[in-house]
Every structure is written in structure tokens, then in C-alpha cells.
Amino acid sequence: MHQRSYQEVRDWLFARLHRTSGKHVAYNHKVSTHIGKGATTLFAYLNVLNEVPEFERDGLTLVPGNVLTSFNVEQLLGAIFDDYKSRGWTIYYA
Amino acid sequence: MLRCFDLKTGATTIVAATFLSVTQIAAMPFNEVKEFDFDGNGYIAKGPESRALQDEFTRLNGQQQSRFGRFLDGSSEKLELSELDFSDLYAELAQSCQIRKRFYLAESLAGVSLVHPDIITLSDKGALFSLNYDNANDETNWAAKGVLVYAPAANRCLHVDSPEPLDGVTLTGYAVAPYLSFDGVGSSSGDEPSDLRFGALVDLQFFGGVFDLQQLQFSPFYRTDFEGEAEIYGASLRWTPYKFVSRLNGLQGDAGHNGVDYRLSADIEYLSVSEGGLSGLPSGTEYGWVGVQAGIGYSPKQLEGTRFDVNIDAAYDLLNDSDAVLYDAGVTIPIGEGQTAAFDLRYTYGTTRSDSTTQDGLSANFRIRF
Numbered sequence: 001m002h003q004r005s006y007q008e009v010r011d012w013l014f015a016r017l018h019r020t021s022g023k024h025v026a027y028n029h030k031v032s033t034h035i036g037k038g039a040t041t042l043f044a045y046l047n048v049l050n051e052v053p054e055f056e057r058d059g060l061t062l063v064p065g066n067v068l069t070s071f072n073v074e075q076l077l078g079a080i081f082d083d084y085k086s087r088g089w090t091i092y093y094a
Numbered sequence: 095m096l097r098c099f100d101l102k103t104g105a106t107t108i109v110a111a112t113f114l115s116v117t118q119i120a121a122m123p124f125n126e127v128k129e130f131d132f133d134g135n136g137y138i139a140k141g142p143e144s145r146a147l148q149d150e151f152t153r154l155n156g157q158q159q160s161r162f163g164r165f166l167d168g169s170s171e172k173l174e175l176s177e178l179d180f181s182d183l184y185a186e187l188a189q190s191c192q193i194r195k196r197f198y199l200a201e202s203l204a205g206v207s208l209v210h211p212d213i214i215t216l217s218d219k220g221a222l223f224s225l226n227y228d229n230a231n232d233e234t235n236w237a238a239k240g241v242l243v244y245a246p247a248a249n250r251c252l253h254v255d256s257p258e259p260l261d262g263v264t265l266t267g268y269a270v271a272p273y274l275s276f277d278g279v280g281s282s283s284g285d286e287p288s289d290l291r292f293g294a295l296v297d298l299q300f301f302g303g304v305f306d307l308q309q310l311q312f313s314p315f316y317r318t319d320f321e322g323e324a325e326i327y328g329a330s331l332r333w334t335p336y337k338f339v340s341r342l343n344g345l346q347g348d349a350g351h352n353g354v355d356y357r358l359s360a361d362i363e364y365l366s367v368s369e370g371g372l373s374g375l376p377s378g379t380e381y382g383w384v385g386v387q388a389g390i391g392y393s394p395k396q397l398e399g400t401r402f403d404v405n406i407d408a409a410y411d412l413l414n415d416s417d418a419v420l421y422d423a424g425v426t427i428p429i430g431e432g433q434t435a436a437f438d439l440r441y442t443y444g445t446t447r448s449d450s451t452t453q454d455g456l457s458a459n460f461r462i463r464f
Contacts, residue, residue: 006151007163010163019349020346020347022350027160027164035338038344040307040345041338041344041346043299044307044337044345045306046301046306047301047302047306047307047338048338048339050260061258061259061260063254063260063264063266063301064267064299065187065190065250065252065254065266066187068186068187068190074161074164075157075160078157078158078159078161078180080156081155081157081159081160082155082157085121090152091151091159092151092152093159093166
């Protein structure tokens, strides 16, 4: 069974957002604070996340429709967990 | 594996084993999550309640896991139960697949995205309305350029429910919409060429591959002029790619970029001119344009929102062995908050493909969009 810890996935997401904005990343930040405004920006960034080596190795498949432009970082993390779970992975809290 | 909870102590006891994997078990209903509030005070408190729910962490849905994990990581001693109810959020996600905003106004079809209706890009411009008076010649001139789109049908979530991995470039959204576009200048001394179109727009969204996102727009149309004299039939196909880290077509890119961004799109356009009218095109002619639009912009960090850019619109007419190349360079300065209005100073030189006129001039424009 494939499994991944909450902390691993969170750290990968936070690191990629930090690389994009250069800012400290917090759960309650709007995603647009780090990547810019607009649905096109958000949808394109989903492919950036899918191509993060760790996520790509795990088969992350975020697509437009998995997220809202109003999402904060916590909700984007939740969307990533939902994608893992939809593909049969287990997310556990270490 | 199934567990039994002592509602008073929160102790967890394994009572049975099953052959179901955790991933085969549906996400825990919110009513079941409530059962972890052992004292019924409406909160999950750090201690027995949180430990019991943590034991069932794998059964929470993704949003619940994210919220509960944040709580476990944080210093807060209790988490309100209602914060683990994400039914409204999942409903909103489902609704977002449909287009809610029905009317769009922009400078051209190239600035409209039905699949991404709240597109905000550095290179995006609103419809243009301009009026000026020439004292020397006692002449009033006006100009208008824009497109009004009505979007009745769309789906932006074609791959959402599929657990299958993307196989390269994947169609993830579509929209179909009728539109009215206008582009023309006029003066008190006489009629000038103009372009008035009625058409339908088929907007396709592709995700993944070399580009993060691609948009393909197909549009059959009927074209006339502002006097209704021209009669022209045609169709166009436009491709616009987006690449985040390359700052292509308005995307932000990663931190540390040098302020440079790029524009790129390509199109094919076929025209059959029955009556030329005020279109600037002769009657009884056909055109088959293949074009590329490219540009490079620079936004100095010291001048927030201000963008200098140079662009080229190069097109070749396959049916008539002719070309039209139009260059422009300018600066766009935002006015107020929200990037809905801007002052634009622009120099244009070259030949337009729409009416084959030569341009060599400087213009100052006020642009607004909604």
C-alpha cells in the first residue's frame, strides 16, 4: 500500500510556494499571495506542483477543478491530500 | 481494521479486522467526526479527543486532514467541530465547474478566456473607446475596439473525477459562446475602415505537457462594417500557451526573476469577401492568413505595475502570397487598484492584416475593463 505522511506532503508544498514567492509560507495565506492572482495563474501552477520531483514521483495529478482561486495554503494542501487519496494512497499523521 | 471508542475516556480498542484497506473505506462522514467530541462541547480538545481522531486520521477527507493536521501542529488547545465540516467547500468546488459570469468585455478575442474567466494578466487590456478633436483641421476623430461575449455553456472540470494520471496534454475544459466584436475609427470628415463581427467562440483548455496550460479558440464568424455594407464570411483558430516559470503570457514566475515576461500566440484566419464595403478589403477576394504574435515586456521593480513592452504581429497570406507585419512598443501604467484601468502610451509601425493599411503613429489611450 502506498502511503505518505502529512508532514512530508506539507513540507514539499511549502517549499515550492516559498521558491515562487520568496516569502514565508503559512497555512492561512491566500495561494494568490505567493503565485499571483487569477484562475489562469492558479491552473498553470497546478502543473508546476505536479512537476515537483517528489510529487511527480508519487503521481500527483492536480487539475483545474480541484481548486478554487480563493483557496488558502491549507485548502490547497487539502486538495493535494484528496488527490493522493483518490489514487489509493494513504495520508497519515506522523 | 475497525475500532471501538469509549465515549467517556476516548480509549480506542481494536474489535475486528477486515480485509478492506483503509483507502477503500469512504471518507468519514461529518456526523461520525462529531462522535470524537466526547464531552459534547462542540470542540475537539487536545488530549483524548484529538488522540482518538488522530488514530482515524487516514479516514478523514483531504480538507479535514489539512485542517486537523494544522491543529495538531499548532499551539491551539481546541478545534471547533464545525471547522471540520467541508461540505460547503466541496459543493463550491463542484459549482465552480460552471461559468457564473455570463458577459465579458475586452479589447479582442485574444484577451477573452471563457475557460478562465477571471484571467488577469499583465498583457491583458480592456475595450478601447477614444475621442479626440483636431483644432488645426476642425475635425473630430473617434476610435472603438472591443468584443462582447455571452457565455451560455461551459465545463472546466473534465478530468476532476478521474483518478487516472494525465497522459501528456489533456483536455480539461471547454466553452461555447456567441460574440460581437467591433474595431474601427471614424472622423467628422468621412467614413473610415471598420470591422464589425458576429460569431461563435469555441474555447478549449488543455492542461499539462511542455506548457502548463494551453488555450485553443475556434471561431466561425460573419463580418461587416459599421455601415453594414461589407459582407464577409470567415473562421479563425487561435492558440495561446501559458508557462508559469517562463512568465509566458502574463504569469508571475518564481521569485528572483529579472522582470522580463513574454507573450506568444499563433492564429490561422480564413476570409471570403463577397462585398468589401468599408472593410478596406476588395470584393470577390479570399484570404488565408497564418500569423504569430510575440512580445517581450519588462516591469521594473521600482515602478510597481508599470510595464514596458515591444510586440510583433507577423502574418503571411497563403492564398495571395503577401505578408503584413505590425510592430508596436509602449508603456502601460496602471491607475488605481485592481488593474481595471490603465494609461497606455504606444508607438505602432507597419501594416495591418485586417485592412492592409500602413500605420506609423503614436497614441495615448485610456483603457478600462470589467
